[in-house]
Amino acid sequence: MSPALNEKPHAEAPPAMGPAGMIVDGRYLPPPEDKDGKLWVRTSTLIQAAPQDLYAMWRNVETAPNWQEQITKVVMTGERTSHWVMDSDGKTIEWDSEVLADEPGRRIAWRSIGGDSNNAGEVIFEEAPGGRGTTVTVLQEFRMGKLASAWETFVGRNPKQAVIENLRHFKALAETGEIPRIQRQPHGDRGLIGKMKSSSYGEKIPTPSGSN
Amino acid sequence: MKAVCWMGKSNVETLTVKDPELLNPHDAIIKITRTAICGSDLHLYDGFIPTMESGDILGHEFMGIVEEVGKEVTNLRRGDRVVVPFTIACGNCLFCRKKLWSACDNSNPNAHLMEAAYGYSGSGLFGYSHMMGGYAGGQAQYARVPFANVGPLKIESNLPDEKVLFLSDIFPTGYMAAENAQIQPGDTVAVWGCGPVGQFAIASAFMLGAARVIAIDRLPERLALARGLGAITVDYSEEDVSVLTALKDLTGGVGPDGCIDAVGLEAHSAQLQGTYDKIKVALLMETDRSSVLRQAIQAIRKGGTLSIPGVYGGLLDKVPFGAAFGKGITMKMGQTNMHNYMKPLLERIENGQIDPSYIISHRITLDQAPEMYKVWRDKKENVTKIVIDPWAETAA
Ligand SMILES: NC(=O)c1ccc[n+]([C@@H]2O[C@H](COP(=O)([O-])OP(=O)(O)OC[C@H]3O[C@@H](n4cnc5c(N)ncnc54)[C@H](O)[C@@H]3O)[C@@H](O)[C@H]2O)c1
Ligand SMILES: [Zn+2]
Ligand SMILES: [Zn+2]
Numbered sequence: 001m002s003p004a005l006n007e008k009p010h011a012e013a014p015p016a017m018g019p020a021g022m023i024v025d026g027r028y029l030p031p032p033e034d035k036d037g038k039l040w041v042r043t044s045t046l047i048q049a050a051p052q053d054l055y056a057m058w059r060n061v062e063t064a065p066n067w068q069e070q071i072t073k074v075v076m077t078g079e080r081t082s083h084w085v086m087d088s089d090g091k092t093i094e095w096d097s098e099v100l101a102d103e104p105g106r107r108i109a110w111r112s113i114g115g116d117s118n119n120a121g122e123v124i125f126e127e128a129p130g131g132r133g134t135t136v137t138v139l140q141e142f143r144m145g146k147l148a149s150a151w152e153t154f155v156g157r158n159p160k161q162a163v164i165e166n167l168r169h170f171k172a173l174a175e176t177g178e179i180p181r182i183q184r185q186p187h188g189d190r191g192l193i194g195k196m197k198s199s200s201y202g203e204k205i206p207t208p209s210g211s212n
Numbered sequence: 213m214k215a216v217c218w219m220g221k222s223n224v225e226t227l228t229v230k231d232p233e234l235l236n237p238h239d240a241i242i243k244i245t246r247t248a249i250c251g252s253d254l255h256l257y258d259g260f261i262p263t264m265e266s267g268d269i270l271g272h273e274f275m276g277i278v279e280e281v282g283k284e285v286t287n288l289r290r291g292d293r294v295v296v297p298f299t300i301a302c303g304n305c306l307f308c309r310k311k312l313w314s315a316c317d318n319s320n321p322n323a324h325l326m327e328a329a330y331g332y333s334g335s336g337l338f339g340y341s342h343m344m345g346g347y348a349g350g351q352a353q354y355a356r357v358p359f360a361n362v363g364p365l366k367i368e369s370n371l372p373d374e375k376v377l378f379l380s381d382i383f384p385t386g387y388m389a390a391e392n393a394q395i396q397p398g399d400t401v402a403v404w405g406c407g408p409v410g411q412f413a414i415a416s417a418f419m420l421g422a423a424r425v426i427a428i429d430r431l432p433e434r435l436a437l438a439r440g441l442g443a444i445t446v447d448y449s450e451e452d453v454s455v456l457t458a459l460k461d462l463t464g465g466v467g468p469d470g471c472i473d474a475v476g477l478e479a480h481s482a483q484l485q486g487t488y489d490k491i492k493v494a495l496l497m498e499t500d501r502s503s504v505l506r507q508a509i510q511a512i513r514k515g516g517t518l519s520i521p522g523v524y525g526g527l528l529d530k531v532p533f534g535a536a537f538g539k540g541i542t543m544k545m546g547q548t549n550m551h552n553y554m555k556p557l558l559e560r561i562e563n564g565q566i567d568p569s570y571i572i573s574h575r576i577t578l579d580q581a582p583e584m585y586k587v588w589r590d591k592k593e594n595v596t597k598i599v600i601d602p603w604a605e606t607a608a
Contacts, residue, residue, distance in 0.1 A: 046306060048304055048305060048306060048309065132306060133306060161324065164324070165324065168323060171317070171318070172302075172317075172318040175302065175304045175305050175317075175318055176238070176302045176303075176304050176305075176318050176359070177237060177238070177284060178236040178237055178238055178284075179236075179321075180236070180318060180319050180320065180321040180336065180345070180358065181235055181236060181321055182235075182321050182322075182345070182346045182347055182348075183235075184233065184235060185232055185233075185235065185347070185348045185356060186213070186215065186229040186230045186231065186232055186269065186348055186352075187217070187229060187267040187268060187269060187348060188215070188217035188219065188225065188227040188229055188266070188267035188268075188269070189219075189227075189266065189267050190265060190266060190267045191219075191266045191267070193266070194265045194266050194267060197265060207321065210236065211237075
């Protein structure tokens with residue numbers, strides 16, 4: 001420690017390494033750059049819940065349709081493998097996924113193993129500084145395959161944004177037991193232009209059920 | 213049901229739409245008994261707030277009777293009488309726990325729209341654009357209220373609706389504006405705008421210990437109400453009146469300790485500045501008209517606190533930031549953290565310390581709302597506050 005400053009009443013030791021390559025040797029690093037057809041998204045959120053509980057909620061992949069957009073069904077096919085079904089505007093996309101690393105209460109990593117999607121990712125749960133809850137960081141990589149382009153064409157959601165929205169839904173569900181929604185509420189005639197804008201206003205992609 | 217819908221800039225219609233239904237476990241459906249039109253609704257009417265869509269149901273100041281509750285709502289029952297806060301808050305996120313309810317993380321289904329514009333998203337609001345959540349509003353016969361376990365305030369006394377309705381927004385907003393001005397006993401506070409928010413800011417400034425309040429507007433009926441509360445009034449539209457000189461004169465050359473901008477982005481200006489802002493807004497070079505903000509920064513004393521309840525939405529031009537820095541002022545602002553104020557202010561009403569219904573000038577039906585939006589915007593007919601009875605067939 002530097003002798004220049006000895007008074008840090010609430011400081012916590014800075015981590016040398018951060019989740020998903022965010023901190024390396026005490027320095028912040030940006031997420032990996034998109035290249036060679038591979039896209040990356042890294043996003044994080046602060047959740048008022050214990051890391052163990054959030055880990056358990058994420059690891060229980062069969063409940064993913066409750067909080068992941070357009071995932072209609074997930075079934076475990078083995079200890080570490082699962083089959084995913086996604087319904088995007090009437091089109092069905094399916095793939096298999098396997099868990100690569102499983103550190104209870106701390107980290108899960110996965111990758112797809114065949115099917116319509118080519119993706120890999122990890123999620124890290126760690127206590128936030130200052131006892132403010134759990135920081136959840138997701139790093140996901142994917143190729144613009146059938147899945148990603150289906151998102152873009154059918155529902156107008158950039159696939160990177162979908163990862164961000166899913167983490168937002170996860171947080172809302174963990175903190176409140178529901179996901180905020182406005183679909184099916186009353187309104188007057190939208191007119192032609194209004195209907196065209198429905199995707200940017202969140203009225204086209206069904207908000208996941210949020211029920212457990 | 214009947215509902216007041218935004219159908220485009222300067223175009224509001226009362227339409228028949230389907231009734232709201234429970235969508236989430238913490239929802240409640242409220243049968244609305246009274247609702248109001250707010251100065252904030254004018255920013256929608258006049259097209260200043262982006263992401264409005266035709267068909268959106270307006271209104272964020274409402275109260276009523278609980279009709280139905282979701283399976284996780286344990287503190288309300290069918291038949292309870294409630295006032296609903298205009299900011300929607302989950303009660304469990306970091307911001308709700310810090311009592312920054314209008315910054316709630318979990319109530320805006322369109323958070324990404326606001327994130328893109330502001331960096332982070334605030335809470336969802338009723339009837340106030342898709343960026344702010346896209347929730348159907350309360351100028352209607354029924355409304356769906358999310359997180360009903362957290363927001364609605366039960367009214368157990370038999371006070372009439374009109375006395376408690378303004379706990380839904382403008383009374384807490386005026387109160388938080390005064391609190392944000394960091395008033396010390398003996399302070400002089402200047403309030404721009406004597407609309408409903410300005411009125412309650414004036415009243416609250418006195419409650420919080422102001423020795424003197426100076427109220428600025430141009431509408432005689434509003435200035436008269438301000439004098440009725442005990443303020444000294446300045447009519448900025450009068451010939452030869454300079455607001456800056458008036459505030460210097462009335463504070464012995466010191467300037468007001470606290471300034472409250474209860475006007476916001478549609479400030480009217482008699483002078484050249486007004487024309488300048490109108491042209492710039494029309495050319496999309498600025499989005500908000502900021503003449504009151506400029507004036508308040510100029511007028512405030514050294515080290516004073518500027519509180520801004522008036523709404524701003526986008527980019528401002530020619531804000532004298534050097535003056536703000538040079539005098540070392542503090543600025544506080546934002547959507548009201550409603551949930552902090554509703555209960556304590558209800559107690560003040562119950563104790564007879566204030567009767568908020570004094571500002572009401574018009575009582576109307578839903579069918580009259582479209583024409584009254586125009587009256588409200590043009591400040592005709594001595595309008596000071598419009599209250600709607602959503603079940604009345606004919607005007608009171
Ligand atoms: N922060 C919040 O949470 C919150 C909540 C409610 C309302 N508001 C905002 O507060 C503001 C006032 O609301 P309201 O309902 O009282 O609206 P209002 O339109 O009835 O009142 C505005 C008043 O400002 C006066 N005014 C205009 N230009 C002026 C100027 N240059 N100098 C002095 N006065 C001037 C008008 O004559 C009018 O009386 C609006 O911007 C509204 O959106 C904010
Ligand atoms: Zn309002
Ligand atoms: Zn919250």
